[in-house]
Amino acid sequence: MKYSMVIFGASGDLTSRKLVPALYQLHRKGRLPEDLQVVGFSRSPFSDEEYRTHLANSLEEKLGDRWDSAEWAKFAPRIEYLPGDINEPDDFRRLGEKLTQCESGAPCTRIYYLATDPRFYEPAVEQLGASGLADESCGVRRIVVEKPFGRDLKSAHQLNDALHRVFGEDQIYRIDHYLGKETVQNILVLRFANAIFEPIWNRNYVDHVQITAAEDVGVGRRGSYYDSAGVFRDMFQNHLLQLLTITAMEAPSHATANLVRNEKVKVLEAVRRLDPRDVAERLVCGQYAGYLDEKDVAADSRTPTFAALKLHVDNWRWHGVPFYLRSGKAMDCRTTQIVIQFRQPPLMLFQDTTRRIGDANRLVIHIQPAEGMQLLFQTKVPDAEMKIRLTDLDFRFQARFDKKIPEAYERLLLDVLAGDPSLFARSDEVETAWRIIDPIIKSWQESDDEPGIYQHGQWGPTESSNWIGRDSREWLDSCPVLH
Numbered sequence: 243m244k245y246s247m248v249i250f251g252a253s254g255d256l257t258s259r260k261l262v263p264a265l266y267q268l269h270r271k272g273r274l275p276e277d278l279q280v281v282g283f284s285r286s287p288f289s290d291e292e293y294r295t296h297l298a299n300s301l302e303e304k305l306g307d308r309w310d311s312a313e314w315a316k317f318a319p320r321i322e323y324l325p326g327d328i329n330e331p332d333d334f335r336r337l338g339e340k341l342t343q344c345e346s347g348a349p350c351t352r353i354y355y356l357a358t359d360p361r362f363y364e365p366a367v368e369q370l371g372a373s374g375l376a377d378e379s380c381g382v383r384r385i386v387v388e389k390p391f392g393r394d395l396k397s398a399h400q401l402n403d404a405l406h407r408v409f410g411e412d413q414i415y416r417i418d419h420y421l422g423k424e425t426v427q428n429i430l431v432l433r434f435a436n437a438i439f440e441p442i443w444n445r446n447y448v449d450h451v452q453i454t455a456a457e458d459v460g461v462g463r464r465g466s467y468y469d470s471a472g473v474f475r476d477m478f479q480n481h482l483l484q485l486l487t488i489t490a491m492e493a494p495s496h497a498t499a500n501l502v503r504n505e506k507v508k509v510l511e512a513v514r515r516l517d518p519r520d521v522a523e524r525l526v527c528g529q530y531a532g533y534l535d536e537k538d539v540a541a542d543s544r545t546p547t548f549a550a551l552k553l554h555v556d557n558w559r560w561h562g563v564p565f566y567l568r569s570g571k572a573m574d575c576r577t578t579q580i581v582i583q584f585r586q587p588p589l590m591l592f593q594d595t596t597r598r599i600g601d602a603n604r605l606v607i608h609i610q611p612a613e614g615m616q617l618l619f620q621t622k623v624p625d626a627e628m629k630i631r632l633t634d635l636d637f638r639f640q641a642r643f644d645k646k647i648p649e650a651y652e653r654l655l656l657d658v659l660a661g662d663p664s665l666f667a668r669s670d671e672v673e674t675a676w677r678i679i680d681p682i683i684k685s686w687q688e689s690d691d692e693p694g695i696y697q698h699g700q701w702g703p704t705e706s707s708n709w710i711g712r713d714s715r716e717w718l719d720s721c722p723v724l725h
Contacts, residue, residue: 243381244350245278245659246341250328250366251358252282252293256388258300260419261357262321264651266301269317270310273656279344282323283337284358293323328358328366334373341375351382353658360390364404371408386415386658389480390471391667394683395676402669415658416667420481420578422650424639425613426488427665429580432607432615434493439605442584444559449602450715451565452581453485456573456701460530461547465538472545472683477569479679481578483510484667485609486565489580490555499664503671510674514554521685524552528703529693530572544686546693547571548702550709551682566710568717572698575721578609583715601632604718612722613647614638 247265249257268274282293298318302309324340326333341352354370356363367385370376376383385405392398405414420426433440442448455477461468468476487506494501516524528548534541548570555565584603604618616634623629639647657665694703701707701719710717 243275244345244348245275245353246281246344246350247278247353247355248281248283248337248341249355249357250283250362251356252323253284253286253288253296254357256357257282258297259304260649260651261355261655262297263301263304264649264655266314266317267648268652268656269320270313275659278320278659280321281337281340281344282321283326283333285325285327287325288323290321290323294318294321297321328362328369331369331372334369334375338373338375349381351384351659353384353386355386356388360388363387363401367404367408376408376413382661383409384413384415384658384661385409386417388417390475391416391480391672392676393471393475395673395680398672398676402673406669411669412663414669415663416669416672417654418480418484418667419650419654420484420609421488421665422652422654423609423613424647424653425607425609426485427653429488429607440493443582445561445563447584448563449583449585450563450713451486451489452583452718453482453489453565453567453579454581454718455481455485455569455578456576457569457571458573458576458699460533460572460698461536461539463537465536468547469539469543469545473547473549473569473571474679474683474686478549478551478567478682479675480667482567482569483675483678485578485580486513486553486555486567487671489582490560490565492559497664499662502664503668507668507671507674508557509555510671510678512555512557512560513678514556515678516681516685518681518685518688521682522689525682525686526550526703526706526709527686527691527693528570528696528706530570531695531697533572544693546686548573548693548696548706550702550706552713553678564713566715566717568702568706570696570702572696574699574701574719576611577720577722579718579720579722580607580609581605581718582607606718606720608722612638613640 249261251257265274265280288296298314301314322340322344324337326337356366358366370385387405392401433443487509490509491505492508494505526549527546529545530547533539533547534543548568550566550568553565553567554560555563582605586602606616606618608614614637616636618632618634620630621633623631654665657663694705696703701717707717
């Protein structure tokens with residue numbers, strides 16, 4: 243079976259920064275199908291050779307000392323280019339002719355990757371349908387859709403309808419690169435392949451859960467996009483809720499795609515919906531100082547660049563356990579982590595009987611950049627009275643395994659080629675997530691509240707610490723140690 247991958251938006255940043263580097267690394271590792279051909283499609287007037295040179299220059303800059311010109315020379319002939327416009331039917335006819343030529347008329351698995359601006363998703367899908375390029379009479383057809391999957395529930399539903407008019411749900415791969423990270427996948431292994439964690443992974447032993455995705459940079463050149471999206475659309479609806487589902491889900495009966503995704507949807511359906519009064523109590527918004535001076539940002543913008551949100555999962559496992567989600571730009575460091583904060587022992591036998599919840603056992607799962615986990619527990623201080631101290635067991639992937647952790651897109655592209663949608667969002671999952679986030683966005687937009695201002699390098703506005711403090715809890719403001 244031959245394979246072809248068409249990348250719409252082939253001259254864009256995502257293609258040169260993520261997709262082609264991932265394909266190149268998979269080629270170096272010998273994991274790509276031998277006869278895979280890649281066809282770039284965009285309006286830029288490249289020839290095949292000009293496009294390959296464009297990609298090589300970008301890849302060499304990205305990889306630095308790891309760049310191997312000899313390997314690129316082997317990989318480059320797999321890449322061809324076709325100038326075209328998504329709104330032009332004739333260009334899709336020419337694309338079909340080029341693909342037929344590449345595939346030599348043999349049955350072929352074709353993958354259409356939408357790496358374009360989201361406003362082109364629906365026109366591209368319609369053109370694929372109208373031109374017959376989605377027809378599976380001559381082989382398998384799959385389509386990969388990058389986030390954002392809509393701006394709200396209405397637009398997400400509209401996009402899903404457009405996709406379903408041309409493709410079946412089993413052909414659609416909605417990609418969230420967070421789910422391709424090794425450490426995210428390892429959460430499932432941690433929980434379901436070890437007998438010591440799952441019995442205590444519930445309301446009887448867990449006090450609360452924190453999920454943090456912090457960035458140490460501002461919006462940069464993305465001011466126009468970010469000012470209309472904000473932190474909720476950029477991070478909460480996709481990345482943070484995905485991490486919540488994997489943390490909170492039940493074990494599927496088998497590790498198959500639909501069963502795994504069924505359990506994730508059940509978590510989202512169990513998340514308690516917030517009305518406007520709830521939102522006011524369970525949300526803190528912030529904006530970093532200087533955001534209003536960023537290029538393409540409105541001078542009077544209230545767009546949050548930071549938010550902290552408290553959610554509850556109302557099922558038997560998690561009833562009464564708060565999930566604190568937060569994300570922000572221009573924070574102290576770049577880190578994504580999940581904190582499982584366990585309860586205090588029911589009876590304190592030792593000197594310090596006034597310890598905080600934060601001094602109880604804690605499991606910290608580092609998603610990035612210091613991939614690994616820490617388990618914190620109390621030990622006796624040597625050569626002292628019965629004094630105890632919080633210490634840790636520390637596991638780092640980089641220190642334990644010789645191999646460099648692959649980029650998320652490497653794993654996800656392999657799964658698309660193999661036809662495994664386990665790590666991709668299903669239509670009901672996307673729409674259920676929007677049902678959670680839409681009322682929060684609406685409540686913030688309709689309120690008169692101003693976001694709390696915080697300086698670069700802080701963990702959000704002081705209101706965030708005060709807010710979680712009212713629950714007698716505190717954030718784990720911890721930057722990972724990079725070994």
